[in-house]
Amino acid sequence: xxxxxxxxxxxGIDSSVAAIILQEKGFEVIGITFLFSxxxxxxHHPSALKAKRxxxxxxxxxxxxxLRNEFxxxxxxxxxxxxxxxxxxxxxxxxxxxxxxxxxxxxxxKFLCDYISTGHYVNIVVNNGGxxxxxxxxxxxxxxxxxxxxxxxxxxxxxxxxxxxxxxxVRKYAENKGFKLLSGQNESMGICFIEGxxxxxxxxxxxLKSEPGNFINRKGEVLGKHKGIFHYTxxxxxxxxxxxxxxxxxxxLLPETNEVVLADFDELYRSVLYLQNTHFVHVEAxxxxxxxxxxxxxxxxxxxxxxRILPQDEVVVELQEPVAMVANGQTxxxxxxxxxxxxxxxxxxx
Numbered sequence: 001x002x003x004x005x006x007x008x009x010x011x012g013i014d015s016s017v018a019a020i021i022l023q024e025k026g027f028e029v030i031g032i033t034f035l036f037s038x039x040x041x042x043x044h045h046p047s048a049l050k051a052k053r054x055x056x057x058x059x060x061x062x063x064x065x066x067l068r069n070e071f072x073x074x075x076x077x078x079x080x081x082x083x084x085x086x087x088x089x090x091x092x093x094x095x096x097x098x099x100x101x102x103x104x105x106x107x108x109x110k111f112l113c114d115y116i117s118t119g120h121y122v123n124i125v126v127n128n129g130g131x132x133x134x135x136x137x138x139x140x141x142x143x144x145x146x147x148x149x150x151x152x153x154x155x156x157x158x159x160x161x162x163x164x165x166x167x168x169x170v171r172k173y174a175e176n177k178g179f180k181l182l183s184g185q186n187e188s189m190g191i192c193f194i195e196g197x198x199x200x201x202x203x204x205x206x207x208l209k210s211e212p213g214n215f216i217n218r219k220g221e222v223l224g225k226h227k228g229i230f231h232y233t234x235x236x237x238x239x240x241x242x243x244x245x246x247x248x249x250x251x252x253l254l255p256e257t258n259e260v261v262l263a264d265f266d267e268l269y270r271s272v273l274y275l276q277n278t279h280f281v282h283v284e285a286x287x288x289x290x291x292x293x294x295x296x297x298x299x300x301x302x303x304x305x306x307x308r309i310l311p312q313d314e315v316v317v318e319l320q321e322p323v324a325m326v327a328n329g330q331t332x333x334x335x336x337x338x339x340x341x342x343x344x345x346x347x348x349x350x
Contacts, residue, residue, distance in 0.1 A: 004028045005115035005159060006108040008100070009062070011050030013179070014119030014162060017170050019058050020177055021161040022117060030111055031055040031062040034103060036071040036095075037193040067103060074098055076193065080206055083230040086255035087329025091191065093345070097149035097279075105154055116157050122147060123163035124155065125339055131155045132281055132339040138166040145298050148333045148343030149279050200231055213258035215242055218251070218267070226260045229253045235268060235325030249325075268324040270349040273317040273332050280334075280342030283309070293335045294319070296326060296346065302335060315344055
C-alpha cells in the first residue's frame with residue numbers, strides 16, 4: 001500500500017513537526033502551501049518562502065498554490081455579506097470544507113497521495129465502522145470545532161500527527177529535532193486575512209458603508225445613536241458610545257431597520273438554536289431522545305442539548321442549559337462522546 005501523504009504546510013511549528021513525525025513513521029511526505037492573502041508574488045510570499053525553506057531542510061518536495069482569487073470569491077465575499085446582513089461570520093467554517101481541505105483533496109489526487117495531513121490538534125476515531133473528527137488531547141489547543149463541515153470521504157484519508165500531543169510537547173519536539181527557531185515562534189491570532197485584526201476598517205476599505213442609526217431597547221424605544229451596525233457584535237458592552245444609568249449589552253442587530261437592540265445581560269440568554277446549512281456525518285443516526293453536547297464558540301464549554309430535524313434540513317438545538325450571546329451567522333458544533341457528529345450555521349435563537 002502507498003505511504004504517500006500530502007501535508008498542508010504553513011511554515012509554522014505545527015505543520016513542520018507533523019512533517020517530521022510522518023517521515024519517522026515511514027511516510028513519503030509532499031508539502032503544499034496555499035496562499036490565501038497578501039500582495040506578494042507567489043515566489044516571494046513570506047509564507048511560501050518560510051514553508052519552502054523548512055521543506056528543503058526536511059528533504060521533502062514542496063508546492064506553493066495561489067488560491068487568493070478563489071479565497072476572495074468564496075470567503076471574503078461571504079465575510080462581507082455576513083456583516084452586510086447583520087450576521088457575525090465565522091470564516092474558518094466555510095474555508096475549511098470549501099477551500100482548504102477541498103484543495104488538499106484535489107492536489108492529493110493530483111500527486112497520487114492516498115493520505116492528507118495537517119498540523120491540527122485533533123484526532124480521528126472510529127465508531128460503528130465510520131470515522132469521525134474527535135477532540136485533541138490538548139484541551140487548550142483542540143481544533144475540532146473548526147472541522148465539522150468535512151465529508152466522510154475526506155475524513156477517511158486524514159492523518160493528524162499532533163492529535164495526541166500537547167503544545168509544549170510539540171515545542172520541545174521541534175527543539176530536539178534542531179528547530180529551535182520554530183519553537184519560539186508566536187502563533188497567529190484572529191482573522192488570518194486581516195492584518196492587525198481590525199475587521200471594521202477592513203470592511204470599510206472594501207466599500208461596506210457604515211450608516212448611523214438608532215440604539216433601541218426591546219420595547220423599540222430610542223436610547224441613542226450608533227455609527228453603523230457592523231461596528232457592533234452580540235454581547236458587546238464596551239465601545240458603544242452611549243451612557244445610561246446601568247450597563248447594557250448588544251442583544252440583536254436589525255439590518256432591515258438599521259437598529260441595534262440593547263438589553264440587560266440576563267436578556268441575552270437563549271435556550272433554543274435554529275441551524276441552517278447543516279452537515280452531519282451520519283444524519284440518519286441522530287436520536288431525538290439522546291443528550292448530545294453543543295459548542296457555539298471555540299472557547300465556550302460544551303452545553304448538553306437535544307437535536308430535532310425539521311423540513312428543509314433546518315435543525316433545532318434544544319439547550320438543557322441556557323447560553324448567552326448567541327450570534328446569528330456563527331456556528332454550532334454538535335459532539336457525542338468527544339466525536340464531532342455535525343454542525344451548522346445559527347440562523348436564529350429563542
